[in-house]
Amino acid sequence: MPLFHSNAVLAGWSVGIGSGAAMVPAAFSASRFLDDIRRCGATYMNYVGKPLAYVLATPERPDDRDNPLRVAFGNEATDRDIEESARRFDCTVWDGFGSTENAVIVTREPGTPRGSIGKGLDGVAVYNSATVTECPAAEFDAAGALINADEAIGELVNTHGAGFFSGYYNDQEATDERLRHGMFWSGDLAYKDADGWIYLAGRTADWMRVDGENLATAPIERILQRLPALNRVAVYAVPDDHVGDQVMAAMVLQDAAELTPEMFEEFLAAQPDLSPKAWPRYVRIAADLPGTATNKILKRELVQQGPTPGGGVLWSRRDRRATGTTSGEEGGYVVTG
Numbered sequence: 001m002p003l004f005h006s007n008a009v010l011a012g013w014s015v016g017i018g019s020g021a022a023m024v025p026a027a028f029s030a031s032r033f034l035d036d037i038r039r040c041g042a043t044y045m046n047y048v049g050k051p052l053a054y055v056l057a058t059p060e061r062p063d064d065r066d067n068p069l070r071v072a073f074g075n076e077a078t079d080r081d082i083e084e085s086a087r088r089f090d091c092t093v094w095d096g097f098g099s100t101e102n103a104v105i106v107t108r109e110p111g112t113p114r115g116s117i118g119k120g121l122d123g124v125a126v127y128n129s130a131t132v133t134e135c136p137a138a139e140f141d142a143a144g145a146l147i148n149a150d151e152a153i154g155e156l157v158n159t160h161g162a163g164f165f166s167g168y169y170n171d172q173e174a175t176d177e178r179l180r181h182g183m184f185w186s187g188d189l190a191y192k193d194a195d196g197w198i199y200l201a202g203r204t205a206d207w208m209r210v211d212g213e214n215l216a217t218a219p220i221e222r223i224l225q226r227l228p229a230l231n232r233v234a235v236y237a238v239p240d241d242h243v244g245d246q247v248m249a250a251m252v253l254q255d256a257a258e259l260t261p262e263m264f265e266e267f268l269a270a271q272p273d274l275s276p277k278a279w280p281r282y283v284r285i286a287a288d289l290p291g292t293a294t295n296k297i298l299k300r301e302l303v304q305q306g307p308t309p310g311g312g313v314l315w316s317r318r319d320r321r322a323t324g325t326t327s328g329e330e331g332g333y334v335v336t337g
Contacts, residue, residue, distance in 0.1 A: 001046060001047065001048065001294060002293050002294065004293075005048065005100075005293075005294050006100045006102075007046055007047075007048045007074065007075075007294065008046070010102075011046040011073055011074065012046045015044065015046070021043075021044070024036075024040045024042060026040070028051060028054075028295070030051075030054035030055045030057065030058050031058055033055045033058075034064065034067055034089075037067050037068065037069050038067055038068065041068050042068060042069060043068050043069060043070045043071070044069075044070065044071050044072075044073070045069065045071075045072050045073075046072075046073050046074050047072060047073075047074035047077070047295070048074055048075060048076060048294045048295060048296065049076050049291070049292070049294055049295030049296040049297070050076070050077075050232055050291070050295050050296070050297065051074075051295050052072070052074075052077050052081040052082070052085045052093070053077075053078070053081050053231050053232050054295075055085070056081060056084050056085065056088070056231070056254075057231045057252075057254055057255050058255065059255060059256075060088060064088050064089055065088070065089060065090040067089060067090070067091075069089055069090075069091045070091055070092065071091060071092050071093075071094060072085060072089075072091055072092070072093045072094070073093075073094045073095075073096075074094075074095060074096075075095055075096055075097050075098065076095075076296070077093065077095045078222070078225050079114050079115065079225075080225060080226075081093075082095050094108070095108060095117075096108060096117070096118065097117040097118065097198075097200070099156075099165075099184075099186045099188070101162075101163070101164070101165035101178070101184070102163055102164035102165060103158045103162055103163035103164065103165040103178075103184040103186070104120070104124055104156050104157070104158050104163070104184065104186045104188070105120065105121045105124065105163075106118045106119065106120045106121070106124060106156075106198055107119065107121070112197065113197055115199055115219075115222050116193075116197040116198060116199050117198055117199070117200055118197070118198065119196050119197060119198065120156075120196075120198055122160070123158050123159045123160035123161075123163075124156065124157070124158055124159075124198075125156075125157055125159050125192075126152075126153075126154040126155070126156060126157070126190050126191060126192045126198070127154050127155055127157045127159075127183070127185075128154045128155075129154065129155050129185065129204075132181050134154075135151060135152050135153065135154035135191065135192070136148065136151050136152055137152065137192060137193055137194040138152040138191040138192060138193045138194075138199070139152065140193075141273075143272035143273045144272070144273040145272070145273035145274070145275065146191065146219060149191070149201075149214060149215070149216065150214050152191040152192075153189055153190070153191045153201045153214075153216055154189070154190070154191070155185055155186060155187065155188065155189060155190075155204060156186040156188045156189075156190045156198070157183045157184060157185050157186065158183060158184040158186075159182075159183050160183075161179075161182060161183065161184060162179055162184050163184060165178070165179075165184060187203055187204050188200060188202075188203060188204075189201035189202050189203065189204055189206060189207070189216055189218070199218075199219070200218045201216035201217070201218045201219060202216050202217040202218040203299075205300075206218070206236070206237075206299070207237075208236075208237035208244075208245040208247065209244040209245055210240075210244060210245055210246065210247060210277045210278070211244070211277050212244070213275070213277050215247070215275070215277065215278055217234075217235040217236060217237075218235075219278075220235045220247065220249075220274070220278050220280075221233055221234070221235045223271050223273065223274050223278075224249060224251070226267075226271070227259075227264075227267050228254075228257075229253050229254055229257035229258065229259045229263075230251055230252075230253060230254070230257075230259075231252045231253060231254045231255075231257075232251070232252040232289060232297070233249055233250065233251045233252070234249070234250045234289055234297045234299055234302055235247065235248070235249050235280070236248055236250075236299050236302055236303050237303070238281075238282060238303070238306050238307050239306075246281040246282065246307075247277075247278060247279065247280045247281055247282075248280055248281065248282040248283070248284070248302075248307060249280040249282070249283050249284070250283075250284040250286060250289055250302050250310070251283060251284065251285055251286070252285075252286060252287065252288060252289060253285065259285070261283075261315050261332070261333035261334070261335070264283065264315075264333065265332065265333065279317070280317070281307075281316070281317050282307040282314060282315070282316055282317070283314070283315040283333065284307075284308075284309060284310055284312055284313070284314050284315075285312050285313045285314075285315070286309075286310055286311060286312030286313075287311070287312060289302070290302065309336075313335060314335070314336050315333040315334065315335055315336070316333065316334055316336045317332065317333050317334075318332065318334075
């Protein structure tokens with residue numbers, strides 16, 4: 001992790017200082033990951049974004065568990081990445097959620113449901129930014145699909161105020177944007193169930209409107225990540241030819257994995273909690289996705305590129321309106337690039 005980022009300072013450097021341990025400078029490489037861990041005798045690592053997914057894409061070896069690593073701590077790993085990393089490398093993976101400003105903190109408690117990031121500390125809530133009121137609890141159908149997204153999805157806030165946040169350096173306008181109505185507004189969309197478990201829905205810019213229905217990207221990504229052939233995925237909106245948005249998914253497959261349009265359609269049809277309107281209209285299969293220095297996927301760059309192969313292959317699905325139906329099972333994917 002680069003030391004300009006709060007994760008490296010709070011979850012890396014300060015851990016080394018507090019425990020009296022050595023901190024090893026290293027450039028991240030998925031293929032050299034275990035070699036670096038063994039060479040340095042590292043017992044702890046911190047991460048943000050998709051490094052665990054990168055590592056898991058490398059071929060598994062019989063001696064992967066033979067390493068000194070005890071704990072990996074970070075955020076934004078998927079359930080599958082957490083479980084597979086723990087199994088493959090014989091370590092504990094603690095994945096939490098916290099805003100860079102340390103104003104909104106969510107922890108995974110024992111019993112956290114799959115897909116949830118846990119429960120928030122006192123004061124963490126989901127609010128409607130227009131009405132400045134707390135959103136109602138999420139409701140699900142028998143298949144587990146969210147049925148009241150318009151009402152339940154809102155912005156993660158700290159109702160107690162700024163928490164540990166004291167403001168952005170020399171940027172009062174940005175500070176004021178975060179601190180409104182006596183609360184800290186994170187910019188992260190989420191929903192909370194009746195038991196208080198929080199589920200991310202993306203950033204505030206990740207809303208899309210497809211055929212008159214509001215959709216959030218993160219729930220779609222969580223469903224697509226059930227696909228064994230998939231290593232990383234980003235779901236985002238691209239403009240519809242007529243009005244609103246269409247769903248696009250940029251995907252990186254596991255090493256040596258095979259996925260055809262027919263296999264992908266079969267998978268989509270088997271997901272009972274995936275709305276037909278949430279089926280990706282465009283699918284990019286690429287060797288990698290654009291990322292930041294902290295291994296986060298750069299969705300804004302993907303959005304700017306639009307429905308293009310981006311150096312990979314693009315699958316396009318026939319417009320459902322051309323068939324006079326809203327069923328996701330109509331049309332079929334064709335390779336267009």
